[in-house]
Amino acid sequence: MPELHAYAIYIIFGGVILCIACNLIDMTLAALLGLCALIVLGIIVQKDVINAVIASQGSLSLLFGGMVVARVLTPTGIFENVGTRFLRITGGNGKRFLLMTVVMVSVVCAILPNATAVILLAPIVIRVCRELKVGFVGPMIFTAMLSNSAGLLTLVGDPATFMVGQAMGLTFGEYLQKVSLGGVLAVLVLIPLMPLLLRDVWQARTTLPADLRPAPIERPSFCVFSLVVLATMVTLFLIGESIPHPIVPPAAAIIGASLALLAIHTAKIEPIDNVLHDVDWKTIIFIFCMMCYVEQITKTGVLAGLSRQMFEMFSGNLLLAGMFLLTSIGIVSGFLANIPVVAAAILMTKGYLVLLQMVPEEALGIGFTAWPSESLPVFVAMMFGGTLGGNATLIGASANLVAVGICASQGSKVSFVTFLRYGIPVTICQLAASAIYVWVLTL
Amino acid sequence: MRMLLAALFCCLTTLPCWAGDTINEIKARQLLRCGVSVGAPGLAIQDSQGRWSGIEVDFCGAMAAAALEDTAKISLLPLPIQGRFTSLLGKEVDLLARNTSQTIGRESQLGVLFAGPLFITGQSFAVHPDQGIHDLAGLNNASICIFKGTTHQQNIEDLAAHRGLSFQPIVVDSSDKAWEAFATGRCTAVTEDATLLAAARVQGFKRGIPLTILPGIHSRELISLVVRQADPSWLVTVRAVLSALITAEEIGLTGEMARKVQGTGDSTEVRIFLGRTDALATSLGLTPGWARRVIAAVGNYGELYERNLGAQGPLQLERGPNRLVRDGGMLYAVPF
Numbered sequence: 001m002p003e004l005h006a007y008a009i010y011i012i013f014g015g016v017i018l019c020i021a022c023n024l025i026d027m028t029l030a031a032l033l034g035l036c037a038l039i040v041l042g043i044i045v046q047k048d049v050i051n052a053v054i055a056s057q058g059s060l061s062l063l064f065g066g067m068v069v070a071r072v073l074t075p076t077g078i079f080e081n082v083g084t085r086f087l088r089i090t091g092g093n094g095k096r097f098l099l100m101t102v103v104m105v106s107v108v109c110a111i112l113p114n115a116t117a118v119i120l121l122a123p124i125v126i127r128v129c130r131e132l133k134v135g136f137v138g139p140m141i142f143t144a145m146l147s148n149s150a151g152l153l154t155l156v157g158d159p160a161t162f163m164v165g166q167a168m169g170l171t172f173g174e175y176l177q178k179v180s181l182g183g184v185l186a187v188l189v190l191i192p193l194m195p196l197l198l199r200d201v202w203q204a205r206t207t208l209p210a211d212l213r214p215a216p217i218e219r220p221s222f223c224v225f226s227l228v229v230l231a232t233m234v235t236l237f238l239i240g241e242s243i244p245h246p247i248v249p250p251a252a253a254i255i256g257a258s259l260a261l262l263a264i265h266t267a268k269i270e271p272i273d274n275v276l277h278d279v280d281w282k283t284i285i286f287i288f289c290m291m292c293y294v295e296q297i298t299k300t301g302v303l304a305g306l307s308r309q310m311f312e313m314f315s316g317n318l319l320l321a322g323m324f325l326l327t328s329i330g331i332v333s334g335f336l337a338n339i340p341v342v343a344a345a346i347l348m349t350k351g352y353l354v355l356l357q358m359v360p361e362e363a364l365g366i367g368f369t370a371w372p373s374e375s376l377p378v379f380v381a382m383m384f385g386g387t388l389g390g391n392a393t394l395i396g397a398s399a400n401l402v403a404v405g406i407c408a409s410q411g412s413k414v415s416f417v418t419f420l421r422y423g424i425p426v427t428i429c430q431l432a433a434s435a436i437y438v439w440v441l442t443l
Numbered sequence: 444m445r446m447l448l449a450a451l452f453c454c455l456t457t458l459p460c461w462a463g464d465t466i467n468e469i470k471a472r473q474l475l476r477c478g479v480s481v482g483a484p485g486l487a488i489q490d491s492q493g494r495w496s497g498i499e500v501d502f503c504g505a506m507a508a509a510a511l512e513d514t515a516k517i518s519l520l521p522l523p524i525q526g527r528f529t530s531l532l533g534k535e536v537d538l539l540a541r542n543t544s545q546t547i548g549r550e551s552q553l554g555v556l557f558a559g560p561l562f563i564t565g566q567s568f569a570v571h572p573d574q575g576i577h578d579l580a581g582l583n584n585a586s587i588c589i590f591k592g593t594t595h596q597q598n599i600e601d602l603a604a605h606r607g608l609s610f611q612p613i614v615v616d617s618s619d620k621a622w623e624a625f626a627t628g629r630c631t632a633v634t635e636d637a638t639l640l641a642a643a644r645v646q647g648f649k650r651g652i653p654l655t656i657l658p659g660i661h662s663r664e665l666i667s668l669v670v671r672q673a674d675p676s677w678l679v680t681v682r683a684v685l686s687a688l689i690t691a692e693e694i695g696l697t698g699e700m701a702r703k704v705q706g707t708g709d710s711t712e713v714r715i716f717l718g719r720t721d722a723l724a725t726s727l728g729l730t731p732g733w734a735r736r737v738i739a740a741v742g743n744y745g746e747l748y749e750r751n752l753g754a755q756g757p758l759q760l761e762r763g764p765n766r767l768v769r770d771g772g773m774l775y776a777v778p779f
Contacts, residue, residue: 005472042471047464299468301476304533308526344533351529357591357616364528365552 005043006300012037013293017335020395021416027395028282031289044296052288052295055340058250059115059159059291059398060284065253066116067279069230070123072260075269076223077215083127084214090128094204097128098139098194105143106187109150110157112237113249114399117147120230122406132206137412138198141422144403145391146190149430152183152387156238160342164383167346168376169369179380182437186388189433190426197422222267229259283405287337287398294340303344307351316356318374319442322381323435325349329382330431333389334396334423342386349382377441384434392427394419465537465670465677466728469510474518477503478536481521481618483642485751485758486542495519498751499540501741502561502668502685506538508740509684509733523617524590528553531669538681539669542639544594550672557667558681562752563764563773565660566598567637569644572655574631579606579659586611588621588630595634598662618643626652636664641758660763680727682777683720687734689776690716691743693767698742701735719779744774 016034020027038044053060073079086104090097108117125143129136151158155165155175165175195202217223233256240247247255261272306328314321329345353359353375362368371379390397394404394416400423404414469475479487479499487497504514522530522541531539532554543549545557568587570576576585579602587610589595596614603610613630615621622643624630635643637660644654668685670678691701694712709717720734727733741747748765749755766772 005468005474045467047467051464299534301530301533301535304530304535307529307533308523311526347529347533351526351533354529355523355525357525361525361528362548362552364532365554367552 005041006302008041008043009038009293009296009300013297016293017395023415023417027416028286028289031286031293035289035292038292038296044292048295048299049292052291052340055295055343056287056291056337058248058253059337059339060288061250062113062253063115063119063284063287063398063402064279065233065250065255065257066113066119068257068275069226069233069260070119071275071278072264073223073226073230074123075218075264076226077218078223078227079123080127081214081217083124083131084212086124087128087131087208088212088214090132092132092204092206092208094132094134094201095195097132097204098142098198098201099191101125101139101143102146102187102191105146106150106153109147110153112234113253114144114147114151114158114397115402116253118144118399118402119406122403126406126410129201131208132201132204134201134204135412136410137407137414137418138422139201140403140407141400141414141419142190142194142198144397144399145422145426146187147399148387148390148397149183149186149190152186152384153180154183157183158387160338160386161383163339163342164346164379164386167350168371168379178376178441179383182380182384182434185433185437186384186430189429193426193429197425219267219269222263222269225263225267226260229256229263232256232259280402280405280409283401286395287401290337290395291340294336297336298340298344303348304351307348307355310348310352311355318378319439321352322377322438322442325378326381326385326431326435326438329385330389330392330427333386334392334427336396338386338390338397342383345382345386349378353378374442377438380441381434381438384438385431388427388430388434391430392420392423394423396423465674466510466680469537470728473511474516475503475507475510475538476518476520476536477506478522478527478530478539478541479503479519480542481523482646483542483639484645485638485642485756485760487519487521487540496751498561498747499542501747501751502540503538505684505688505737505741505747506681508736509687509729510680512730512736514740524593528555528669531555531671534671537670537677542636542666543669544636545665545667546594554672555669556672556675556678557665557669558678559685559777560665560667560774561685562638562666562748564636564638564664564666566595566602566634566662566664567640567660568632568634568657569625569640569654570632570657571625572653576632576655576657578657579608579661582610582632582657583608584611585631586613586629588613588615588624588633590614590618590621590635591616593635594662594664599634602661622647622652632657636666638666638752638758638760641752641760645757663764676728680729683723683727683729683779684733684737686776686779687720687737688741688744688747689767689774690779691734691738692745693769693776696738696743698738698740698746701738716779723779 012034016030019025019030121143125139126136129139152161155172156162233252236247236252237249240252265272310321333341350364354361354363358372358375394400407414482488485497487499489495503517507517508514520536527539527541530536550556589612591614599610599612615624621633625633640656647654668681670681694716696713717735721731724731724733752758752760764773768775
């Protein structure tokens with residue numbers, strides 16, 4: 001009997017993507033209408049929605065927290081101040097600006113969640129672009145892509161890397177030793193693409209006024225308090241899970257947002273309503289919808305069956321299996337949120353290794369760490385596919401959506417096709433570089 | 444636009460929440476997906492016309508009769524031993540009816556739950572009839588083929604220590620490889636669950652490899668139905684169907700009786716049983732009449748066993764521990 005239910009999910013999701021790609025309808029509305037169709041067909045129930053939110057590992061809280069903190073900091077003029085300082089360091093040179101952006105985003109994203117980092121860095125990038133008299137859409141898209149790639153630099157750089165690292169039983173140090181180099185490669189690959197894809201920015205030269213000075217910080221005491229809130233949030237991101245009563249990053253984001261709102265309310269800078277009004281709810285709702293779709297798609301069990309197909313196709317050829325995972329998970333991750341995709345792919349990868357009898361079936365559970373070293377390239381390939389594949393499309397990663405949402409709020413709408421012009425070449429080059437890295441790991 | 448988006452978002456977060464995930468998904472897709480054994484007579488096998496038979500197949504049919512009111516609404520996925528848990532955990536199947544021994548280790552390490560034994564068997568040994576081996580002592584110092592990833596590897600070590608025997612275990616990847624090794628004389632005996640050896644004996648006759656199964660069962664294997672830990676309510680539903688099959692045998696309700704017009708000739712015990720199961724229908728995610736449908740579809744547990752594993756089936760196994768407790772066996776139903 002055909003599984004009409006599964007086909008309905010694929011057709012509706014495909015239809016939503018098509019509507020977004022062809023710009024037929026607002027993307028958030030398209031995503032919501034698709035979910036409504038699934039409700040009417042009795043395919044999605046409340047438990048699925050809850051499961052989707054659980055599977056997202058608190059992404060929505062991270063986004064909300066980042067947006068609120070960034071918005072609270074805005075009236076202090078700190079972004080203009082830092083932006084001007086950054087501009088002075090670039091010396092009005094577009095090439096230097098892009099290269100420094102690579103360094104700045106890589107450092108920030110190695111410790112902060114990608115989308116949160118984009119929210120905090122976006123005002124600086126936009127400020128510099130305006131001074132350089134170049135469009136900010138390209139640099140913003142690159143900032144999002146950089147943030148996705150830089151997440152691979154450390155074990156805690158991205159929820160997906162953390163999940164895979166945990167499944168492999170890697171410590172922070174082991175990750176740096178065995179996997180981080182691949183992340184460095186993925187970031188470096190972007191540099192030679194910049195003169196090609198961001199030609200106008202790369203060639204931009206502006207003579208900065210000799211008296212260019214950072215604008216003074218408005219309301220300095222409020223600014224200090226807001227920065228303390230930001231520092232608290234970042235500190236909790238880094239060490240919150242190791243304190244006696246662990247605070248996970250999404251909870252840290254909510255704590256940060258609450259303290260920031262308290263600060264702006266107490267200082268009577270502006271009503272809290274204004275701050276909440278400026279939160280990019282449209283992007284948050286869209287990401288929520290995408291999580292629901294991923295939950296539905298993984299529920300069809302389509303990924304679980306792939307482990308047997310991989311076993312039939314590649315048998316014990318781990319290099320080919322790794323290349324297959326890199327490509328296939330990369331493609332899937334281009335259209336679906338990477339966290340649930342990676343969660344499903346971890347089971348699939350483990351299932352393949354169990355079928356190969358490299359590990360016992362207990363390896364499918366949590367806490368198994370006795371992975372043979374030969375299995376590392378397979379996991380790494382899957383992780384790189386899941387993380388870097390998200391760069392391909394506008395909807396592939398929450399950082400992309402946030403970047404595009406910020407561009408829209410600044411008056412420059414980014415279409416699905418516009419994003420693809422940057423996303424496709426970048427993703428192809430990054431996956432190719434990752435393939436070389438995976439091949440080296442198998443030697 | 445904002446209002447429209449907000450309204451749609453609210454609709455999503457106020458969706459109704461029913462029983463368990465799995466039963467709702469099964470109802471939505473109108474199909475129960477079952478993981479079964481790969482071509483094992485008596486357990487799950489497809490004939491040349493594509494018709495399935497076996498105790499695992501029948502139990503899946505019983506679940507479909509309970510949940511979807513139609514035994515045909517099942518999708519059977521033959522799973523290799525190393526692929527069974529990945530399929531279940533990856534939601535490729537709703538229920539693993541495939542030959543799987545229940546262990547605490549699997550429940551604690553894999554995130555699965557066992558709903559109860561579909562049948563009870565134990566480890567046994569098969570040899571070539573011409574070898575003149577008649578009991579376990581005859582296998583001292585013999586090479587024994589064992590399937591990798593089963594509970595038998597540990598069992599055989601325990602058995603050797605307990606009996607003061609010595610075995611030379613040869614661990615092989617799959618059933619096919621074990622029988623290949625056996626046929627070429629690489630191993631003197633093959634050890635497996637008695638049911639699987641009986642299934643192999645049936646198939647061995649067809650392939651020209653005669654087998655003798657040595658007397659004695661050397662372990663207790665509860666071959667159980669498996670579900671994901673994430674949905675305990677589905678576990679209860681599966682357990683309820685299994686208990687209904689056993690209860691039906693206990694009270695003498697047969698398939699033929701259940702297929703008669705409802706209420707005709709039902710004994711008091713049967714009426715009480717069906718009344719209690721109907722009262723629980725909603726909380727189990729099923730519709731009233733589910734227990735009668737199950738028995739009408741596949742018969743009671745005794746019929747199910749005899750048709751597939753017992754005297755009327757291909758394996759011709761005695762019921763042994765699969766008799767009801769009152770008959771000296773180990774099977775009992777959880778009361779409703």
